[in-house]
Amino acid sequence: MKKQLTLAIAAAAASVSFSAVAVQAEPTEIELWHYFDASADAKAIVDWVEEYNTLQDDIHITATYVSRDELMNQYTVGALSGELPDIGMVDSPDMASYISLGVFEDITDELEAWGELGSFYEGPLSSCMDPDGRIYGLPQNSNCLALACNLDALEAAGYDHMPTSLAELQEMAAATTDPDTQTFGFAMCCISTEEGTFQILPWLRGTQDGAEAVNVDNLTADSAVKGLTALADMINNGYMSKECINWTQADAFNQFAAGKAAMAEVGTWHLAQTDAIDGFNYGFCLLPTGDEGTSSSTIGGENFGVCSGAENKEACVAFLEWLCSQEKEGEWGVTAGKIPTRSDSTSEYDYEQEGFAVFTDEMNYAYARGPHAEWPSISEAIYSATQSVFVDGVAPADALAKAMETISPIVEETPLP
Amino acid sequence: MKTKNASARRENDGYLFIIPAFIYMLVVLGYPLVYNLILSFKNVDVKNLTKGGSVFIGFENYINLFHDSTFLLVLRNTFIFTIACLVFQFTIGFAFAMFFNQKFKLSGPIRGMILVSYMMPMSVTGLLGKNIFSNAGLINDLLGKIGIQGPEWLVTGSTALIAVVIMNCWVGIPFNMLLLMSGLTSISQDVYESASIDGANWGQKFLHITLPLMRGSIMAVLMLGFIYTFRAFDLMYIMTAGGPLNATDVLGTYSYVRSFTQFKFSEGAAVAMVLFACLFIIGLFYLRMLAKEDD
Numbered sequence: 001m002k003k004q005l006t007l008a009i010a011a012a013a014a015s016v017s018f019s020a021v022a023v024q025a026e027p028t029e030i031e032l033w034h035y036f037d038a039s040a041d042a043k044a045i046v047d048w049v050e051e052y053n054t055l056q057d058d059i060h061i062t063a064t065y066v067s068r069d070e071l072m073n074q075y076t077v078g079a080l081s082g083e084l085p086d087i088g089m090v091d092s093p094d095m096a097s098y099i100s101l102g103v104f105e106d107i108t109d110e111l112e113a114w115g116e117l118g119s120f121y122e123g124p125l126s127s128c129m130d131p132d133g134r135i136y137g138l139p140q141n142s143n144c145l146a147l148a149c150n151l152d153a154l155e156a157a158g159y160d161h162m163p164t165s166l167a168e169l170q171e172m173a174a175a176t177t178d179p180d181t182q183t184f185g186f187a188m189c190c191i192s193t194e195e196g197t198f199q200i201l202p203w204l205r206g207t208q209d210g211a212e213a214v215n216v217d218n219l220t221a222d223s224a225v226k227g228l229t230a231l232a233d234m235i236n237n238g239y240m241s242k243e244c245i246n247w248t249q250a251d252a253f254n255q256f257a258a259g260k261a262a263m264a265e266v267g268t269w270h271l272a273q274t275d276a277i278d279g280f281n282y283g284f285c286l287l288p289t290g291d292e293g294t295s296s297s298t299i300g301g302e303n304f305g306v307c308s309g310a311e312n313k314e315a316c317v318a319f320l321e322w323l324c325s326q327e328k329e330g331e332w333g334v335t336a337g338k339i340p341t342r343s344d345s346t347s348e349y350d351y352e353q354e355g356f357a358v359f360t361d362e363m364n365y366a367y368a369r370g371p372h373a374e375w376p377s378i379s380e381a382i383y384s385a386t387q388s389v390f391v392d393g394v395a396p397a398d399a400l401a402k403a404m405e406t407i408s409p410i411v412e413e414t415p416l417p
Numbered sequence: 418m419k420t421k422n423a424s425a426r427r428e429n430d431g432y433l434f435i436i437p438a439f440i441y442m443l444v445v446l447g448y449p450l451v452y453n454l455i456l457s458f459k460n461v462d463v464k465n466l467t468k469g470g471s472v473f474i475g476f477e478n479y480i481n482l483f484h485d486s487t488f489l490l491v492l493r494n495t496f497i498f499t500i501a502c503l504v505f506q507f508t509i510g511f512a513f514a515m516f517f518n519q520k521f522k523l524s525g526p527i528r529g530m531i532l533v534s535y536m537m538p539m540s541v542t543g544l545l546g547k548n549i550f551s552n553a554g555l556i557n558d559l560l561g562k563i564g565i566q567g568p569e570w571l572v573t574g575s576t577a578l579i580a581v582v583i584m585n586c587w588v589g590i591p592f593n594m595l596l597l598m599s600g601l602t603s604i605s606q607d608v609y610e611s612a613s614i615d616g617a618n619w620g621q622k623f624l625h626i627t628l629p630l631m632r633g634s635i636m637a638v639l640m641l642g643f644i645y646t647f648r649a650f651d652l653m654y655i656m657t658a659g660g661p662l663n664a665t666d667v668l669g670t671y672s673y674v675r676s677f678t679q680f681k682f683s684e685g686a687a688v689a690m691v692l693f694a695c696l697f698i699i700g701l702f703y704l705r706m707l708a709k710e711d712d
Contacts, residue, residue, distance in 0.1 A: 072677065072678075073677050076676075076677055076680070079466060079467050080466065080467065097463050097680055100463050100464060100468075101463055101466055101467055101680065102466070102467035102468065182552070182553050191658055191660070192658050192659060192660040192661075192662075193658055193678075241552065242569055242572040243551060243552055243569070243571065243572055245572060245660055245661050246547065246571050246572070246657060246658070246660065246661070373463050373464060374463060374680075376678055376679045376680060377679055377681075380678075380679060384662065387660060387661055387662050388662055390661075391572065391573070391574070391661040391662050392662065
């Protein structure tokens with residue numbers, strides 16, 4: 001009898017557990033690929049995905065790191081083979097090209113139903129659109145460029161403030177250059193990749209002698225020529241190392257952090273890396289690219305899109321909406337040293353607050369690159385023109401005229417927005 | 418008659434054995450090659466890769482390439498880089514192989530240490546090169562110590578190409594040494610002893626024994642070296658990104674940038690086909706030479 005009772009209880013327990021398993025549906029599996037590799041954001045994306053997975057039971061996200069170059073190659077190959085993740089990260093100026101390649105899915109209807117698109121800044125959101133205004137993703141973070149200054153070096157050269165115009169920047173760069181110690185007045189990245197174009201553009205788009213700033217479809221304008229001439233003068237006078245043509249943005253920041261450059265063009269994300277600065281007082285100011293009190297900068301940042309062929313488009317969009325929600329946008333800015341892409345998000349930075357204030361202000365003067373499906377060709381024309389001035393001594397006006405020979409037909413066929 | 422039939426059947430059976438290798442070659446080599454060739458005759462770019470609308474444009478991509486001064490510079494760079502690397506890594510590698518073929522104390526450990534550079538990933542070699550050839554890097558520091566003002570290696574086109582050649586040789590020398598040493602060890606010592614008895618000096622032994630008996634190894638090393646060096650990619654990509662102003666761009670990097678950065682897929686495919694054609698000609702030359710040796 002006792003044995004029969006035990007068997008009955010065991011059978012009942014088994015049937016209960018079986019039905020429990022049968023009722024609980026498996027969560028939808030979503031594969032997310034990213035290229036966050038700085039310590040702060042690489043950790044944050046993993047933590048956030050875990051947080052999202054614990055917040056609900058319907059969707060399970062797996063975040064995989066793929067190096068940036070490799071990820072871009074995978075998108076290109078995947079556009080043909082269909083082997084794409086469900087959600088993919090992309091640098092904002094590249095998104096237009098990948099939309100054109102068919103890598104991302106049109107999620108306009110889902111996002112409009114969400115009702116929060118109006119909260120996003122126009123520039124970052126436009127980088128997720130095709131020429132018809134259809135939306136393929138959401139901008140997750142923004143950044144821009146400003147000037148980092150070694151205040152001790154400036155003070156030693158007799159300055160108690162940071163530069164406020166291009167002319168003053170040149171003057172200060174001259175005063176802080178010391179050939180004996182191989183210390184340069186100014187450092188920036190002019191490498192022959194998109195990174196180079198990102199840093200070169202503010203100098204071509206500055207306000208000179210009261211003239212309006214120009215876009216990349218008019219680089220033969222006087223203001224653009226003057227901007228490039230100013231950089232060329234700093235190279236020729238030895239205030240800036242010619243090696244900038246091989247420096248990545250990380251290299252340029254490292255020159256500044258090691259005290260080898262008194263001033264440097266740096267990005268918002270470098271604020272989270274200021275512990276690398278080697279024992280001197282530093283500060284940040286608007287990038288002085290032209291007339292007194294004016295500035296221009298470039299908008300950078302990363303977008304996340306739902307890849308074509310994703311089986312669970314709704315689940316992917318639901319995650320993107322959570323990732324780019326008002327609250328999470330604010331949190332990401334603090335965690336990763338970036339600027340939110342939504343006007344209703346506030347990042348309460350608990351470090352480098354003054355620096356963040358400068359970058360937030362700089363966003364008012366920052367221009368987006370493109371968006372244009374053929375931006376990579378436009379970008380190549382810009383960094384090649386700059387390198388020809390720095391390396392071969394080509395006159396800035398001639399170099400920019402040559403760049404326009406490439407750019408003009410592209411923008412005539414499909415104008416910039 | 419019966420013998421003839423049996424012989425023909427055996428021959429037919431033999432073909433069956435090459436079917437797996439043939440299928441492998443067809444799928445892994447043939448398909449991408451034909452696909453790439455077709456792509457190079459079309460106008461596929463970012464606008465029509467997936468949306469369709471690309472058309473055959475014949476040899477236009479090739480004609481444009483050979484009228485493009487950048488491509489001609491890239492082609493020139495590729496040959497200069499390959500030939501310079503081959504000359505230096507083969508000569509120094511051969512000298513090392515001869516040296517380490519002598520039996521002396523610590524020969525093994527030193528040889529092992531030289532091989533470290535060969536075992537290092539090319540991306541690491543590229544980063545090392547970027548640092549040691551920077552203006553304030555190791556090379557200029559050493560030159561400064563002996564009173565020589567070092568050049569701006571990676572900023573000027575000609576010196577940047579020299580710098581990448583040096584870094585590639587740093588990797589290629591141990592590879593050459595290793596292969597040539599295996600050739601040297603296969604030469605019987607008796608031959609050298611006989612030559613010594615006949616009164617041959619070191620130079621005569623080298624010219625009339627070592628070089629002729631090493632001919633096969635030397636050709637194999639040069640051929641492999643040419644193929645590996647001609648399709649170089651990661652060293653330039655990491656060390657100079659092909660700059661300054663394409664001065665260190667080679668066919669491998671140029672094709673990659675055309676296809677995967679600029680999304681001009683057909684142009685990139687045409688560059689890749691030029692690269693393939695060059696290697697194919699060298700390969701044919703090698704096969705012909707092997708066939709002659711067999712005869």
